[in-house]
């Protein structure tokens with residue numbers, strides 16, 4: 001096959017890129033100044049790293065547990081770190097690790113942080129703050145969000161090592177996440193590579209974590225390409241940088257067979273212990289009671305998978321409030337009590353999947369992944385990329401993005417009349433999205449969407465952050481309802497979005513927002529539009545909440561009314577856009593007739 005799919009100069013137009021040898025040397029030299037320190041977890045378990053601890057747990061056949069925590073307040077996080085562990089212990093259950101969900105403003109270098117738009121996560125100002133948090137209980141700390149992959153990668157990694165943290169990520173986020181207003185990809189790349197080199201330069205094995213679902217797993221339609229991405233990341237971290245990778249996956253894996261088979265396939269292609277297996281968060285869409293069923297469904301599979309193939313991935317029972325907002329302490333505790341009890345009850349039960357079918361699926365995944373990996377390396381080489389240069393490799397993968405990588409290097413057969421390939425193993429995200437599109441089209445038509453047909457309304461669809469499923473849903477539904485769709489971008493800044501709306505002569509903006517920045521973002525967008533003399537209707541949906549600035553509150557609060565007061569067309573669900581559009585453009589919707 002012809003694998004030279006792009007010109008080097010299109011993707012790497014810089015006349016010169018930083019020298020990777022210098023970057024790696026600098027990072028490694030810093031290890032003397034920033035050596036790994038001890039902490040409560042390492043001391044209590046008499047181990048040098050979480051890797052050593054994981055290997056011990058694998059040998060003992062004990063399944064590890066992970067709790068993700070992301071409160072804004074440092075004091076509350078410290079309390080929760082100690083209390084969740086203690087209360088579980090009293091009930092006879094163990095918690096092995098906490099995932100600390102930093103705020104996205106933490107991705108910015110320290111001196112720029114205070115001016116940034118804040119999300120909902122934890123802000124740790126100084127190294128001492130990392131140290132205090134991590135020593136609040138003898139539980140391993142995992143720092144994976146807004147660490148590697150951001151301009152502050154190096155300074156955050158220094159702080160984490162000083163707190164005795166031995167699993168740091170997140171390579172997945174390097175490839176897909178952006179910070180508002182930050183355009184310097186070279187600085188981001190250098191900081192990330194230096195941070196990895198600093199980890200590699202330690203006397204102990206520090207695991208370089210990657211959450212595949214933060215990376216391309218959300219975008220790829222073919223699961224074998226997701227596994228292929230794990231192979232590529234392993235090559236980057238282990239072969240090029242001399243580190244050790246630990247993968248995580250799970251948000252988008254809903255089908256029991258696929259979830260189970262993927263773990264086995266991952267163990268085959270990337271044998272080092274994994275970090276954690278993330279809860280199937282995309283299946284949380286209902287009430288708490290409904291979400292408990294989702295929790296149970298994926299935990300049963302994960303327990304069975306660990307019993308048949310111990311990989312050291314810690315199970316992550318996600319609290320059932322996940323789809324409403326950041327879970328509170330009691331909700332985290334409840335999910336863990338549920339998981340602890342379920343582990344006991346599952347003892348001796350047969351796995352909830354067909355083992356032979358899982359084995360076959362796992363083989364298909366590994367075969368497809370290897371084709372993806374080989375195609376990508378060959379294709380990059382043929383396009384003039386130095387595949388042994390980590391700066392070039394990291395930047396090229398990030399700049400090409402998931403769609404092109406999958407369409408060009410995927411193992412599936414190319415489809416006629418499209419750039420896509422038929423997936424070897426179709427992702428659960430695609431299946432769920434196809435179903436949701438039909439449901440939403442039907443509901444929208446019932447709500448009177450046909451009266452908008454023929455108007456050729458031009459709708460710019462954008463997201464304020466990495467969450468793009470809502471955007472894709474809107475694009476597909478509204479285009480089949482006869483609207484003209486303009487791509488407003490993912491993680492797009494308000495000034496850029498207003499520019500797109502102006503140049504495309506759009507009639508409406510549809511904005512999806514999830515990161516707890518709804519109000520600030522909307523205000524900035526409205527100001528930008530005003531400056532351009534535009535007064536476009538803006539539909540907005542997703543997670544319409546925010547932590548008010550200068551507050552002691554740790555959880556975001558709903559800002560629906562504030563958005564309405566400022567003129568936004570708030571849409572709790574997609575179908576709410578129909579009466580709003582009908583009213584604005586003077587069309588009658590069925591509701592008007594009642």
Ligand code: B12
Pocket residue numbers: 101102103104119120121145146177178213214215218219251281282283284285321322323324325326327465466467468469470471473474509510511512513514515516517539540541542543545556571572573574575576577
């Ligand atoms: C999938 C997911 C991810 C994926 C996203 C993958 C991708 N490329 O899209 C990944 C794993 C990458 C991810 C990352 C993060 N996530 Co997330 N994620 C989710 C999750 C599970 C689903 C969101 C989703 O896509 N839903 C699918 C859409 C189609 O459904 P929906 O939202 O219900 O949409 C309906 C309506 O809302 C409406 N709608 C939505 N938007 C719009 C817009 C308009 C105009 C209209 C008309 C209608 C409309 O239409 C739909 C149909 O009716 C939610 C939790 C949950 N279960 O909901 C958390 C969640 C949104 N994430 C959250 C967070 C905090 C993050 C991170 C910041 C975590 C971190 N620290 O790393 C990062 C984001 C980093 C960044 N740079 O932005 C929080 C947000 C918290 C809050 N605001 O209170 C949530 C709620 C989870 C939680 N409880 O902590 N996430």
